Amino acid sequence: LRTTSSSKKQGNRKRLPPSPPGLPVIGHLHLGRDHVSLCNLAKKHGSDDGLMLLRRGAVxxxxxxxxxxxRAIMRTHDRMFASRPTSMVAHELLYGPIDVVFAPYGEHWRMARKLVATHLLSVKKIQSYRLARQQEVRLVMAVIRKSAAASTVIDMGEMMNNFVNDMVCRALSGKFIMKEGRNKIFRELIEANSALFASFNLENCFPRLAWLTRSNVCNKAKKVNRRWDDLLEKMIQDHEKRTLLPPHDRQDGKKEEESDFIDVLLLVRQQKDYDGITxxxxxxxxxVSVVLLQ
Structure with missing residues (x-):
């Protein structure tokens, strides 16, 4: 958890959690950030309450x-830690950001959380894709049987990545995402998002020096955002055209409970609670729903 300026002012330095020895300027930046290294550091340097302080650069x-x-962080004091630190990547990539993950805590965030939890990622909604999951599993098994019969090698990692990507694509936009190879473009953009968020950004460790890399990072994020925007706009337009057709002329024949994410969002924006959604x-x-489903 990255400490915000407000929480630092409220805290007392004498009550800070224990911390391992650090280096000048970079602090604990050299100690790694994966869950294994953090676990080992916490066992060695953490307090009995399970808290430890690391300084990654100046943060x-x-x-x-x-x-x-x-439990104390996620439930008792959840409002204090609800907002994420500002991010150049999130700002350029997610239109503001105005999503449920990076948006600051407030009225908009509560509305976004309610929408996602109630209409997109509810248990009922996830279970409605059971048939789609079974169909995708059958396709994977058919490929495995064919390769086994021909005694050819299968890259299981690649196959599982394709399976997850296709399943997420169907939840997002149904079978329409296969149109014009959009599922392949979709996977490329997901990988581009991951690369942008996982890469080292100077602002995350040295906020005052962010201007040194701001132009390069923002330009990359803007390019990826434009590709996302073009793809999602075409998909939304396809759904809007389809909803204008009489029921007997629609080719998908999907029931309401089997509607994909775009169908749901276009429908709920007409409701009073969400009439301000752009x-x-x-x-x-x-x-963001794509990331949460991965």
């Missing part, structure tokens, strides 16, 4: 490594 981070501490917000919700 302090609290590492939480016990159920009790996690087209950009719909696209941001779709992009």
């Amino acid at each position: 302090p981070h609290h590492v939480v490594s016990s159920p009790r501490a996690a 087209r950009e917000q719909i696209k941001a919700f779709l992009m």
Whole structure:
């Protein structure tokens, strides 16, 4: 958990969690950030309450490594830690950001969370894709049987990536996403998103030096955003055209409970609770939902 300026002002330095020895300027940046290295550091340097302080460059981070501490952060004091730090990548990639993951805590965030939890990622909604999952599994098994009969090698990692990508694509836009090879473009954009968020950004560790890399990072994020925007706009337009057709002329014949994410978002924006949703917000919700489903 990255510590915000407000929480630093409220805290007392004498009550900060224990911290491993660091280096000048970079602090604990050299100690790694994967879950294994953090676990080992917490066992060695953390407090009995499961808290540890790391300084990645100029930014302090609290590492939480016990159920009790996690409960206090996620439930008891959840509002204090609800907002994520500002991010150049998220701002350029997610239209603001205006999604449910990076948007600051407030009225908009509560509305976005309600929409995603109730209409997109509810248990009932996820279960409605059971038939689609079975169909995708049959396709995977057919490929395995064919390769086994021909005694050829299968790249299981690649196959599982394709399976997850196709399944997420169907949840997002049904079978229409296969049109014009959009599922392949979709996978490329997901990988581009992951690369942007996983790459080292100077602002995450040295906020005052962010201007040194701001132009390069923002340009990359803007290019990826334009590709996302073009793809999602075409998909939304396809859905809007389809909804204008009489029921007997529609080729998909989907029931309401089997509707994909775009169908749901176009429908709920007509409801009173969500009548202020913009087209950009719909696209941001779709992009973030893809990440949450991965």
